[in-house]
Amino acid sequence: DIQMTQSPSSLSASVGDRVTITCRASQSISSYLNWYQEKPGKAPKLLIYAASSLQSGVPSRFSGSGSGTDFTLTISSLQPEDFATYYCQQSYSIPWTFGQGTKVEIK
């Protein structure tokens, strides 16, 4: 199975901050990397697919980059509604696997 490792596991940031979350795969996954946002009691929401493509309806302050084994999710200017947990997920090979999550908290 492909292991996905996110860092950091949690971070504290202020509104307006630039936030970067990284995700590393245990082997090359090309660009089969997706990012999700999860809020308490809600279903996850797709933000970025294929490493860098913005899902329809997602604000442009979210962006993704990377290929191979190293990927990044960036929030250019953190907004109050962005405080949530973020997961990366590989869709390169079965079983699909997720990172352990990064919780973004208010500083």
Next chain:
Amino acid sequence: EVHLVESGGGLVQPGGSLRLSCAASGFTFSTYWTHWVRQAPGKGLVWVSRINTDGSITNYADSVKGRFTISRDNAKNTLYLQMSSLRAEDTAVYYCARGAGNSRAFDIWGQGTMVTVSS
């Protein structure tokens, strides 16, 4: 509007069985791969199973292989997960999710249904 709505969760004893359903609306269900993903309380997301458009191809996580069966009824726009020999570690919120084209991301999720395995 595109929707997935899960049902069928509940409390079941270890060793018991349960069938989850996921009703799709607002899109052509029969043209999409669909998945089950679960999340144990306070834990992360774990992919469980997937099924192709006509039900002829299925895949499972090792942790559920031989105990869970995914199926679909395209005439009813419904996805199913038959769960048997349930264990305490199967306790989780179960989400159905739509697989999105070439990226194979999960672009639409249901609200989830809780399964609790306990005596």
